[in-house]
Amino acid sequence: MRIGRWLDPAGRVGEGFVIDDRVVPFPDGATVAEVLESGLAAAHALRARAVSGGSALAAVRLLAPLWPASIRDFVAFEEHVEGVTASIDGAGGVVPEWYEAPTFYFTNPHTVLGPDEPVAPPVCDRLDFELELAVVLGGAPDADGRNLTREESADRIFGYTIMNDWSARDLQAREMKVRLGPAKGKDFGTSLGPWIVTADELAPRLDADGFLALRAEVFVNDVPIGEDLVSNMGWPFPELIAYASRNSRVVAGDVLGSGTVGNGGCLAELWGRNGGLTPPPLREGDEVRMTIDGIGTLTGTVGAAVAAPPVAPARSRSRARH
Template sequence: MVTIARWALDGAVHTGFVHEDRCLALPQGTTPQDLFDAGLEATLDLAARTVAEAPGDAPSLGEVRLLTPLDPRTVRDFVTFEEHVEGVTASIDGAGGVVEEWYEAPTFYFTNPHTVRATGETIPVPAGCSRMDLETEVAAVLGTAEGITGTDLDPGQAHRMIFGYTVLNDWSARDVQAREMKVRLGPCKGKDFASTLGPWIVTADEFADRHDAEGFLDLAMTAYVNDEPLGTDSLAHMGWPFAELVAYASQDSLVVPGDVLGSGTSGRGCLAELWGRNGALQPPPLRTGDRVRLVVEGIGEIENTVGSRRRADLPAARARRRGRARAVGPVATAAASP
């Protein structure tokens, strides 16, 4: 299996391949983006040469500190698991259910590519949050595909742009997010403080024989809080396969190598869904010191510790009530005095 990773060792950052527990570095200055731009086939050829020429003293995984496997160009996060939508809706209004519009087309939001964290990092709780949550996801990473421009793609073209897959934790400040969503825009500060990607990128060819007839991948996804299992689901329960998500994102727009597209939270892959089903904050929101581990079959696992809250209140000034323009028709022009 070929996995692409970044790691820190002896004060230097390396990009390379992890093979049989050894970290095989590419020439200094190489970045993951270089590989996405080169495309999957060229990267696989490079990986084969790198493994064949690997030095005997290449460091093991235990000797390095894994970093984020890429600096994303953009991060689009979808909401594709019906069970998750049903449960989270119940946590908001107590009724649950899935609106008909959800079935019509995949929905996503853009989150912050500059606050991506690595496995092993501490994730601070953002200001104003008392309901910290996790989200268990898989993300597709895009790369170059010959003859593909990245705009108005069909699913077949989109599938060819999928370079590989990684694990994603889309951390959520649920109380901050709930306030934002009442404005009917967002989420923003309830989400953009941190996302974890890692531990590496598994190239798409490793899953070539695992797609079903409609393009779904049956990979088990499990979340743990302090080593207690929270829930397990299958990636095959997405409402749309990844190729259709990429194709939809490209419509009247552009997707490029280095873009990341998240699956959305799996069923029973977060606390808010369970709050909706249980009718109470049980299990409790994440607390300082909690360890969150996400495991995805065929890809790997990421683990982070929850840090302290930056401040209890939301650091934002209230809007000034500045008056409103109330014209109901064309502005009348006063007649000149005779």
């Protein structure tokens, strides 16, 4: 099944199933958030009740397929880490700590963009994309989402979507020197779409170790930039979910990104490998098109940069205690 959200010609938001070349609203006026909370089995029952008809897919504008409860973005591809590290220090390599546990950061669920929706980046010199597969969590009545096992985590996977983690690399580099972040180098925009493909659709693509054998590709202005297999992740998705739930909680509607695929899944990796800004950073008007087997295509364009109010530097204070 494919589940999505859309805007019809009258400006009304629809939520439901994408069936072949049509969009069909959920029965009873259900929302994507409610369907995710109910879980995958309930979604299949709802699909059996979905009436035929709806609207032509070509007549509506697809929106982000959900408003995430939260977004965790992992860094699960060793090759990506090698290349991006080289863009920072010229040497590359992967620190031993990367292998010990999957690392992630939280980004902003309030700046999510849909298919073909332009990103409005901050003023920066090194705008980049990141090609990722994201997992969308659903509800499960047998656990509250805390300290999940790998098996419990697998049962929480409702489906998958493509994720573009837009990145201002020069802003990110400054933040990371303070040993915290990324923050403003990332939180201005995350594209999701074109829809959610339910987990059962991709189950035949799981290998013996639980990795998804899907091909991922990215193009800038129709020029191929990178391609990789999602199965080159260091950890399968259930282990990422289990780690996210450690001494914490995951809920329906959470989105967990795989992190950037290797072999050109972002420009920064190639800058590290090429020893310079080749290919060049993104500029206004550039189109970034991402395709993942079994999911579809997510396209985004770069809009005009937005100059935010200036930031005052830290004040020098006396450090008096009394």
